[in-house]
Amino acid sequence: MRDVAVVGFAQRQMREMEGSPTCVELLVPIFAELFESTGWTKSDVDFWCSGSSDYLAGRSFSFVSAVDAIGALPPVVESHVEMDAAWAMYEAWVKISMGEADTALVYGFGKSSAGQLRRTLALQLDPYVLGPLWPDTVSIAALQARLGLEQGQWDEKEMASVVARSRASGADNPYAVVAGETSVDELLAEQMYADPLRKHDCAPVSDGAAAVVLAAEDRATETVARPAWITGIEHRADGQSLGLRDLTRSPSTAGAAAALGGSGGVNGVDTAELYAPFSHQELILRRELGLSDSVSVNPSGGVLCGNPMFAAGLVRVGEAANRVMAGTSDRALAHATSGPALQQNLLCLLEGRS
Amino acid sequence: MTGTLHAPLRVEFDYTRSLGPVLSRFMTGLRDRTIVGARASDGRVIVPPVEYDPLTHQPPTEFVEVGPGGTVSTWSWVSEPVPDQPLEKPFAFALVLLDGADTPMLHAVEVAEPSAMHTGMRVTARWVEEPAGHIRDIACFVPEDDASVVESGGFEARKLAPQPPEKDPVSGIVTPVRLDYTYAASPEESRFLRGLEEGRLLAQRCPKCHKVYIPPRGACPVDGVPTTDEIELPDKGIVTTFCIVNVPFLGQRITPPYVSAYVLLDGADIAFLHLILGADADEVRMGMRVEAVWRPREEWSTTIENIDHFRPTGEPDADYETFKAHL
Numbered sequence: 001m002r003d004v005a006v007v008g009f010a011q012r013q014m015r016e017m018e019g020s021p022t023c024v025e026l027l028v029p030i031f032a033e034l035f036e037s038t039g040w041t042k043s044d045v046d047f048w049c050s051g052s053s054d055y056l057a058g059r060s061f062s063f064v065s066a067v068d069a070i071g072a073l074p075p076v077v078e079s080h081v082e083m084d085a086a087w088a089m090y091e092a093w094v095k096i097s098m099g100e101a102d103t104a105l106v107y108g109f110g111k112s113s114a115g116q117l118r119r120t121l122a123l124q125l126d127p128y129v130l131g132p133l134w135p136d137t138v139s140i141a142a143l144q145a146r147l148g149l150e151q152g153q154w155d156e157k158e159m160a161s162v163v164a165r166s167r168a169s170g171a172d173n174p175y176a177v178v179a180g181e182t183s184v185d186e187l188l189a190e191q192m193y194a195d196p197l198r199k200h201d202c203a204p205v206s207d208g209a210a211a212v213v214l215a216a217e218d219r220a221t222e223t224v225a226r227p228a229w230i231t232g233i234e235h236r237a238d239g240q241s242l243g244l245r246d247l248t249r250s251p252s253t254a255g256a257a258a259a260l261g262g263s264g265g266v267n268g269v270d271t272a273e274l275y276a277p278f279s280h281q282e283l284i285l286r287r288e289l290g291l292s293d294s295v296s297v298n299p300s301g302g303v304l305c306g307n308p309m310f311a312a313g314l315v316r317v318g319e320a321a322n323r324v325m326a327g328t329s330d331r332a333l334a335h336a337t338s339g340p341a342l343q344q345n346l347l348c349l350l351e352g353r354s
Numbered sequence: 355m356t357g358t359l360h361a362p363l364r365v366e367f368d369y370t371r372s373l374g375p376v377l378s379r380f381m382t383g384l385r386d387r388t389i390v391g392a393r394a395s396d397g398r399v400i401v402p403p404v405e406y407d408p409l410t411h412q413p414p415t416e417f418v419e420v421g422p423g424g425t426v427s428t429w430s431w432v433s434e435p436v437p438d439q440p441l442e443k444p445f446a447f448a449l450v451l452l453d454g455a456d457t458p459m460l461h462a463v464e465v466a467e468p469s470a471m472h473t474g475m476r477v478t479a480r481w482v483e484e485p486a487g488h489i490r491d492i493a494c495f496v497p498e499d500d501a502s503v504v505e506s507g508g509f510e511a512r513k514l515a516p517q518p519p520e521k522d523p524v525s526g527i528v529t530p531v532r533l534d535y536t537y538a539a540s541p542e543e544s545r546f547l548r549g550l551e552e553g554r555l556l557a558q559r560c561p562k563c564h565k566v567y568i569p570p571r572g573a574c575p576v577d578g579v580p581t582t583d584e585i586e587l588p589d590k591g592i593v594t595t596f597c598i599v600n601v602p603f604l605g606q607r608i609t610p611p612y613v614s615a616y617v618l619l620d621g622a623d624i625a626f627l628h629l630i631l632g633a634d635a636d637e638v639r640m641g642m643r644v645e646a647v648w649r650p651r652e653e654w655s656t657t658i659e660n661i662d663h664f665r666p667t668g669e670p671d672a673d674y675e676t677f678k679a680h681l
Contacts, residue, residue, distance in 0.1 A: 020540035024572030058535035071578025142430030195431035
């Protein structure tokens, strides 16, 4: 197993993208930005891996059209996951760790605004007893939120605090689609949307794309001064039956955290970028991860400020890695989620070396 | 005109799935207006039953009838229902712990206002008129006070015979899926389509490899750079490759046999698919010169269908060597 590091990150996020759901017009400038920052050309990339969804795009093989953005002649080594691109990054990490490639460019993209996102995502559910009821993602998250509220595991103020802190942090993020100063009282004065959730408890529907560059050992150190070394990466899934899960907990997150390598796993991280598309889910994640109050959680504002589906998990990795590369973090945790009510969770530990 | 072109797009299909023995048991029960759970290795009754035990991963063997009454263990208010949900007006989704079950199941609860919902409230299943063996056989749950039939208390799970009902078990489900999108063409595709509306064929040339793409793409698939240089192409070209369609299919507009061909316009580096008429199918050949036959101008819009078909020009065929790189 070889050491692998993140050596580049670029992103675009917006409320509604004008262009086609293949997102080629977003990916071309993102790749150009990464070639600029790494000093690489296309031929320096051994492996390309992407995450996206045809259901989001409303057309088949949208990821094949997206390959246009690479310029795939002569042929490139390429793969795709029908998941958030954080999972594509996992595939690329495996490939580099095993010595099958020295470098990889991982990208994800999604035009959530093309359809009705909360409804489209019902297609990720069990197709026998859940999917045919078209339970939208917001309603399922609201079932989870109420369980915790009524059991006293969290309260409305804590949820609103997550939103207020996220939006304040997002004010410094040029890619945030929702951001700005607000107060818990102001937020709680807003009306219910999916009782017990208010609209601000839910990540905004957003479009966008993101890409991360990975490199092994020497390739990493010769590319950037301070690579963000991946010292642990784990993912776990909980079952698909909602009724069998304790929705106030996330055993898959706890399990991934327990298995995470690096020097001490989650302990000692100074920064955490968590993919919590609903405010109460951040509270669940923090508890499962055992994050102390000194950890800077979602300094980018997190997905409550912008949630381009199938890219937003990779954005968490990129945001965490950027802080390590910039020297403002020594150990950062990135988290990505997929499926209803935090069903699947991926953790990635990024560390700088002095 | 600015901005990209948008059009409504509907993706529609019947999600057709066969059932294994466990879900067949559950769906057959629904058809017969009963709700069936399965006992897990830890003694819990799981509803709907899962195909493999969460602990031992063995298929369950003991089935019990539960409900139709139960209590709400959590709920959320759907203030803006989306199409195909159980109710069209605002309603609650709830996890309902059915009498005799140890795990709750998701379904809708019909009440007028969120204030009529609370955790712990009693609800009961309302069946559709003609159950067919599908989760939607339960139209929704309703507060027990509103139900015409009220279960009495002291319910005990009724153990069922180990074998599924002999009579015509449900072996599959069909769930219609309908997804509506606003599909946007890319900026390059939008320019191409607007050109067609004026009877022009607009292509783009890669600034790097100088290949000419029609329809234009966001990026040159060879170089990955935006194709910025626009050029107009003639409506004449050649057939590179083709197939003779003999098979009828749903939505077919032309009576088979007919020829679908890749047409490479003069000056283009990529061919596109179109229809060849004006020659018998067995006369069409690779390298044949063709020209566009446009529909009447008053019918033109932002579509490739402005070109009704291509027809042979009668000019000499192109030499294979001149187009072999485009196959």
